[in-house]
Amino acid sequence: MAKNKKKTGPKNIVNVVWDFLSSMKLGITLLLVLAVVSIVGTIWVPVDPFTQQPDYLKFYNNPLFNMLLGLLALNLLVCSLNRWKVITSTLKGPNVNIPENFIKNLKSGAGTKIGADVSDAAQRVKDLLKKKGYRVFSSEGEDMFKVASDRGHLGILGPYLTHLSFFIMILAIMIKFSGLVGFDGTFVGWEGQTYSLGQVEGIRNVDPADYFDIKVNNFRTEYRPDGQEVKQWLTDLTVIDGTNTFNYTVFVNKPLVYKGMKFYQSAYGHNFSGKTSGPGGQDQPFEVGTQQQYVQAPGTDIALVPTGFEDATKKVKLRIYKQGQWVDEAEAVLNSPFKYENAQVTFEGVNSYTVLSAKKDPGVPIIGIGSIVLILGVVFSFLLRQRRIWAVIKPEQGGSVVQIGGISAKDKRGLDRDLDDIITELK
Amino acid sequence: MDLVALEQYSFTITFIGYMVASIIYVIYLGYKNENMARVATLGTIIGFIANTAFLILRWKISGHPPFVNGYEFLLSFTWGIAAIYLFAEWRYGLRIIGAFVMPVAWFILAWIALKMPAEAKNAANLMPALQSNWLTIHVATAMVSYGAFALSFGTSVMYLIKQRMEKNTFKSEFNKRMPSLDVLDDISYKFIAVGFPLLSFVIISGAIWAEYAWGRYWSWDPKETWSLITWLVYAAYLHARFTYGWRGNKAAWMSIIGFVFVLFTFFGVNYFLSGLHAYGGIG
Numbered sequence: 082m083a084k085n086k087k088k089t090g091p092k093n094i095v096n097v098v099w100d101f102l103s104s105m106k107l108g109i110t111l112l113l114v115l116a117v118v119s120i121v122g123t124i125w126v127p128v129d130p131f132t133q134q135p136d137y138l139k140f141y142n143n144p145l146f147n148m149l150l151g152l153l154a155l156n157l158l159v160c161s162l163n164r165w166k167v168i169t170s171t172l173k174g175p176n177v178n179i180p181e182n183f184i185k186n187l188k189s190g191a192g193t194k195i196g197a198d199v200s201d202a203a204q205r206v207k208d209l210l211k212k213k214g215y216r217v218f219s220s221e222g223e224d225m226f227k228v229a230s231d232r233g234h235l236g237i238l239g240p241y242l243t244h245l246s247f248f249i250m251i252l253a254i255m256i257k258f259s260g261l262v263g264f265d266g267t268f269v270g271w272e273g274q275t276y277s278l279g280q281v282e283g284i285r286n287v288d289p290a291d292y293f294d295i296k297v298n299n300f301r302t303e304y305r306p307d308g309q310e311v312k313q314w315l316t317d318l319t320v321i322d323g324t325n326t327f328n329y330t331v332f333v334n335k336p337l338v339y340k341g342m343k344f345y346q347s348a349y350g351h352n353f354s355g356k357t358s359g360p361g362g363q364d365q366p367f368e369v370g371t372q373q374q375y376v377q378a379p380g381t382d383i384a385l386v387p388t389g390f391e392d393a394t395k396k397v398k399l400r401i402y403k404q405g406q407w408v409d410e411a412e413a414v415l416n417s418p419f420k421y422e423n424a425q426v427t428f429e430g431v432n433s434y435t436v437l438s439a440k441k442d443p444g445v446p447i448i449g450i451g452s453i454v455l456i457l458g459v460v461f462s463f464l465l466r467q468r469r470i471w472a473v474i475k476p477e478q479g480g481s482v483v484q485i486g487g488i489s490a491k492d493k494r495g496l497d498r499d500l501d502d503i504i505t506e507l508k
Numbered sequence: 509m510d511l512v513a514l515e516q517y518s519f520t521i522t523f524i525g526y527m528v529a530s531i532i533y534v535i536y537l538g539y540k541n542e543n544m545a546r547v548a549t550l551g552t553i554i555g556f557i558a559n560t561a562f563l564i565l566r567w568k569i570s571g572h573p574p575f576v577n578g579y580e581f582l583l584s585f586t587w588g589i590a591a592i593y594l595f596a597e598w599r600y601g602l603r604i605i606g607a608f609v610m611p612v613a614w615f616i617l618a619w620i621a622l623k624m625p626a627e628a629k630n631a632a633n634l635m636p637a638l639q640s641n642w643l644t645i646h647v648a649t650a651m652v653s654y655g656a657f658a659l660s661f662g663t664s665v666m667y668l669i670k671q672r673m674e675k676n677t678f679k680s681e682f683n684k685r686m687p688s689l690d691v692l693d694d695i696s697y698k699f700i701a702v703g704f705p706l707l708s709f710v711i712i713s714g715a716i717w718a719e720y721a722w723g724r725y726w727s728w729d730p731k732e733t734w735s736l737i738t739w740l741v742y743a744a745y746l747h748a749r750f751t752y753g754w755r756g757n758k759a760a761w762m763s764i765i766g767f768v769f770v771l772f773t774f775f776g777v778n779y780f781l782s783g784l785h786a787y788g789g790i791g
Contacts, residue, residue, distance in 0.1 A: 105747065105751045105752070106752070108747060109744050109747050109748050109751075109752075112740045112741075112743055112744040112747070113740070113741070113744050115740055116737045116740040116741055116744075119733050119736065119737050119740075120734075120737060122728070122733065123730040123733050123734060123777075123781055124781070137727070137728040137729065137730070137733070138727070138728060140728075141728040141733075305633055310633055311635070311636065312633070312636070313636050313639070314636060332636065333636035333637055333639065333721060334636070334637065334639055334640045334720055334721050335720075336720070336723065343723055345721070345722060345723045346636075347722075438722070438723050440723045445719060445725070448715070448725055449716075452712045452715070452716070455708060455712065456705070456708065456709060456712065459704070459705040459708050460705065463701050463702075463704075463705055490750065
């Protein structure tokens, strides 16, 4: 007998791509591939030639990496669209018209005889289920009642919410990287000077009519009682915006937030001036900045590098170098001569500048919303665990027989407990 | 009352408590004596109380939450492991799991006792970036989630051992003592189901904090990236389990790899890689 071969038409390219993208296997594979690739990016790290710091962004901002992320997002989208029917039918409720032996084939289930007629028995089953928080559906047939019920069905929305949150966050990130709104810049301000917003390096997408001024009153470093450990860096400034003027102190973890813009304490520097002399006794003026330059006492092998300034005590923190080797640490009070071996240094003036990261990112509140949706989705998934229970009630000599059983992927223990309770109550 | 001395005593008691517990739980693997096993539970409880006392004392002494240097992190981690383990023992009554979980906590303390220099243990002040309430929220959540993953790791190791014994059809006493494969697989999943939402919150709270401190909610800093990598592995575990029924052997391996990544996120990043997050290093 010749076999009838069913000839399927050529699959068009759209179907092929859709099928590929709708595969959960692809999703799991991508999750793992992404994990491995991300590991590489933490090890194979180029050093930024200018700052000499590791530049992680070079790897993760690479278009290839972002395409991988994009593929995962697409896979997620297609899977979500495909599963929508399952979601809606689950939310509607379990199917009442199940075949009789469906319940008998369930892993969790039991049967019992009770001395009540079919409609009474069915009502008791329904009431017991309702008491346990189940939604109850029923149908009445010729000689039997069928009951279907579920609870925790909203849990099925959990993954949807979590996945939705990723798309929300992608949106926020795209907004940030589009460059069409917001900016990511740097504000550098010397003590005593006033600057316009327009002087922020990297500012864009802000109407000049909205510009305001920032006056840097003071940059200060607070030290711990030991005088060596930094406690906090603070910038006292005044915002001058037309008639609206106010003072504000920026420090790490407390940015200035104004007109949707944020200013974070990022860095700082000092310029010191004064005079220095060596064994010759002749004073020479000097001017140095931190970390880059040093004060060389003339005619000596002693150099001093200022490493910080404690405003409260007016002390300049110093590292002392002898013949180019770091030998000691000390403090010099402003306008007081500081002596080390045959070198003498008097710091007379200090002028500091503050560096604030200036940013505007309308995507941030969107990330906030995405975060809430993500957590909500995760909570839904793990706290709301679906249980479904079916029952068939048929007449039997002396009353009726109830066959009851259920399914729960995430909460078999709870399901079994519910079934036991109901059977016990029925008897 | 010398708080520093008290704090050192509490470390010692924690160490002894977890050590006694670990040793007895392991003996319990071969020698079934319920009274002896109860002593192990007692050891765990005493160790946990001492661990809690340590963290509180350290908080008082340093003036900040005990989540700043490596010493504090590690004692918080052991606290998380013990807390979750005690909960699991209460919930499931399977003391045999203790043999695979409490040694993790004890080895950490042993490493500290043998390898960590005294200076690294001193209470330090908070640097400017850490002066925030988010420190407590972010790190405390991490420690509980890590504890949950540690428990999942322990039961997954048990799964693989049990599976090997079943394959060899060697009806040893030990094999009979081990919980069934189904139970081990289920417990392992349940604790990942606890750890995963918490880890999600750790990552999010970290991002929110970074936004306040630096104006960047995500910088692909190695610590951030590794926490994401860990998260991806557990996400793959959950998806594979529910969609493809990947339970048992495959799930056990993924849970083990996930915990290895948890450990790397915790230790490896601080000691081997560098970045904004390198607070816990002793070097």
